[in-house]
Amino acid sequence: MSERSLVTLEDVAQAAGVSPATVSRVLNNTAAVRADMRERVLAAATSLAYTPNSHAQALARATSQVVGVICHDIGDPYFAGIIRGVMRMASEHDLHVTLGSTFGDQEREIAYVGMMRGQRARAILLIGSGFEDAAWQEAMGRELDRYVATGGRVTAVSRHRGLHVDAVLPQNRTGAAELARAMVELGHREFAVLSGPATLTTAADRLAGFRDGLARAGIELRPDQVVEGAFNRDGGYAAATELIRRGLRATCLFAATDLMAVGVLAALRNHGLSVPDDVSLTGFDDIPLVQDLTPPLTTVALPLEEVGRRAMAMALRRGTTTRNRVERVQGRVVLRASTAPPPPSGRP
Amino acid sequence: MSERSLVTLEDVAQAAGVSPATVSRVLNNTAAVRADMRERVLAAATSLAYTPNSHAQALARATSQVVGVICHDIGDPYFAGIIRGVMRMASEHDLHVTLGSTFGDQEREIAYVGMMRGQRARAILLIGSGFEDAAWQEAMGRELDRYVATGGRVTAVSRHRGLHVDAVLPQNRTGAAELARAMVELGHREFAVLSGPATLTTAADRLAGFRDGLARAGIELRPDQVVEGAFNRDGGYAAATELIRRGLRATCLFAATDLMAVGVLAALRNHGLSVPDDVSLTGFDDIPLVQDLTPPLTTVALPLEEVGRRAMAMALRRGTTTRNRVERVQGRVVLRASTAPPPPSGRP
DNA sequence: CTGAAAGCGCTTACAG
DNA sequence: CTGAAAGCGCTTACAG
Structure with a gap:
């Protein structure tokens, strides 16, 4: 069989004895067509x-x-979860x-x-935080503007400073603030944060939010008790190790993502520290499986699939104004066994 | 700005004062073009x-x-891991x-x-096991044949009975057999399996392999000690619960996937059973995070990203014969703390 | 080396 | 209701 043996509209037209235009109309239901022709077209299309x-x-x-859907890392459960929601929506809309x-x-x-502009994508979803980098914002902004100028729609998930696009915004800042408050209510007064790369807005927001929450209780976060690490398991492990090296002066740790928290947990364990007996640990996102850790992880739950669905829905719905639309998605503090009141000694 | 203001080849040609053919040649490097024209074309393309x-x-x-890449569930770490490898390869080849x-x-x-045939995809990757379902195999086979007949390439990851396609085959059967042997060597004699849906070849292969391994030691798997569940965390939980209801007559459990094993672990715990003191537990896949469970999970490690890369590579490389190509990928038994010699009593 | 022209497989005014 | 024809934005023999 030859490689170029694709069946074309023309083939169907010939088989059905009608014009290509008619085939197109029948198949797309784009105009009324006499019943018998319609039948013949359908039959031909099916049989070919x-x-x-x-x-x-x-x-x-x-x-x-x-x-188009762009994320940082499809292997990360956070993105995989959101994209799961995107795929659900996409398949409902035949995209x-x-x-x-x-x-x-x-x-x-x-x-x-x-590349997606080249594909004339009807929408682009930017999943994951933007970068706090002026040069990038400039270049990315130009590229997106070109896309938007030709009728494309862009929806971002998470904050993208410098880009004027529609957005679904997980409330990282308020979520982290509420988490901080919950920890203060548990009795903690000394905190440390394993934060993500400062260049990622999501990391910056979560750190800022946690500070907010502590500030409201009159608690300050000492600079040496904030350590940056990559937004993944090993980043958490490395950051926790560094924190311990510096001297762990905290009864409660906040890892900026659940994935980091998993690494933190491992690092603590390897240093003979018990969670939550020696130190409490919290994460953010509520990715699958963190409820199955030992101890189960206290975190701020984000409805990941829902976020994906909403981003896709927003991109599909044309805005009525030129103003950028924003939908906020609240996180919910979920208290699990990885957090407890501080040990009597106050410090491990 | 009008929606149809897309810049076309024609626009570039006019701006550069050359014919569209020349622009095409320059941009695609598909024929020698006089240096000055070349410059003008490049300049025009960039500025527009x-x-x-x-x-x-x-x-x-x-x-x-x-x-085209088709998987069962992008939210499942197994698929997300494989697709991560696919994406790496794809971006290297500008696909x-x-x-x-x-x-x-x-x-x-x-x-x-x-749909992918409609997109004239140059290749389709089928990630994840096929179904043991004659009607499906028939229909899927027809659809794939049509695609292949027009020059498309298909590579499957995991076994797809009834479909003649190239394939990267994780050695589920031998991997499970080796795992069984390792458990026998640990001293176990009584086993139970939390298997996946019988309609999935991967589930069938892993169960069969585990049986093989046991058989070699003269051990049989009692029918009532095999319980089916969905290929996910909750499927594992449900299956384990059912197994316990039936009476747990085993010192070692094999869950067909790590995700199921996580659910099994939770179920055991909720029934007051300790791993590995009361019962040992093993999984399959070695997805991220199972090494961070308590206890860390013994499993058969599959190089997920590598599998994805190889599948993509295979699809890109045209076969020299019409025979279907097969690449086998071995799993590696990784012993962790979720398995130990059986308790002295022999049974929990 | 360069351009005019045909063609890829559809859709959609435009006539009838 | 139906068809002939133009057009979407490229590429690529075919001449020159």
Whole structure:
């Protein structure tokens, strides 16, 4: 069988004895067609197993079914969870999702937008926080503006400073503040934070929120009790190790993401520290499985799938004004066994 | 700014004062072009921020950059891990990955293939086991044959009975057999299996392999000590609960996937059983985080990212013969603290 | 080395 | 209701 044996609209038309225009109308239900022709077209299309060439359709219609989804790392349960929601929504709307995973490379993120512009994606979803980097914001902003100028829609999940796009915003700051308050209510007074890269807005927001919450109780976070690490398990492990090296002067630790918290837990254990007996530990996100850790992790639960669904829904719904739309998604503090009142000694 | 203000090849040609053909040649490096024209074209393309319409290219070239990737559930760390590898490879080769997540719906899997055929995807990756279902195999086989007949390449990860496609095959059967042997060596004689849906080849293979391994030691698996559950955490929980209800006559449990094992662990704990003191527990896959459970999980480690990379590589490399190619990927038994010699009593 | 022209597979005014 | 024709934005023989 030859490689170019694709069945075309033309083939269906010939088989059915009608014009290509008629086939198109029947298949797209775009105009009334006499019943018998309709039948013949449908029969021919079925028997030839005809599938329209979506590229030809995109070209002729000047609009495609493609939606671009860009995330930092598809292997991270946080992104996988959100994209799960995106996929649910996409399949309900018969959209073609093109996936981009940047692996933290800012350049690649911009390149993906260009690629999706080339695909004439009807919408682009930016999943995951932006970078606090002026040059990147400049370049990314230009690239997105070009895309938007040609009718594209962009929805971001998490805050992207410097980019004027619609957004679904997990309330990182208030979530972290509430978590801090809950920990203060448990009796803690000395805290340390295992934070993410300062260049990520999500990391910055969570740290700021945690500070807010403590401040309201008159508690300050000492600079040497904040350690940065990569937004993953090993980043948490490394940051916790560094914190211990500096001298752990806290009864409660806040890891900026659950994934980091898992690494922190391992590091604490390897240093002979028990959670929560020696020190309490909290995370953020509530990814699957952290409820199955020992002890189960106290965290701020974000409805990840819901976030994905809403981002996709927002991108599909054209705005009525030119103002950027924003939907806030609250996190919910979930207290589990990884946190407890501080030990009587006050310090491990 | 009007919506149809996309910059076209034609615009670049006019700006540069050359023909569209020349622009195409310069941009694609597809023929020598006089240096000065070349410069002008490049300058014009840059200043207009021109990005070729990939649909028009796909149409004119009769081949696209699209690769379709279909998995059962993008939210499952097993698939997310494999797809992570796929994305790495894809970005190195400038491919556009279209993602499909079936959520276990067989129909939808077939529909995705059709959609990707419509996109003229140059390859389709089927990630995740096939179904032991004659009707599905029939329909899926037809759909894939149509795709292959038009020059498409299909690579499956895991066994797909009834489909003649290239495949990367995690050695589920031998991996499970080796795991069984390792457990026998630890001293276990009484086993139970929390298996996945019998309709999934992966579940069937792992169960069969575990039986193989036991058989070699002259040990049989009693039918009532095999319980099926969904391939996820809650499936493991439910299956373990059922097993306990039936009477746990085993000192070692094998959950068909790590995700199930997490649920099993929770169920055991809720029934006051300790791992590994009362009963040993093993999984399969070695997804991230199971090494951080308490106790860390003994499992059969599969190099997930590597599997994804190889599947993509195989799809890109045209076969020299018409015979289907197969690459086997060995799992490696990783002993962790969730397994130990059986308790002296022999039974919990 | 360069351009005019045909063609990729659709859709959609435009006539009838 | 139906068809012939133009057009979507590229690429690529074909001439020159």
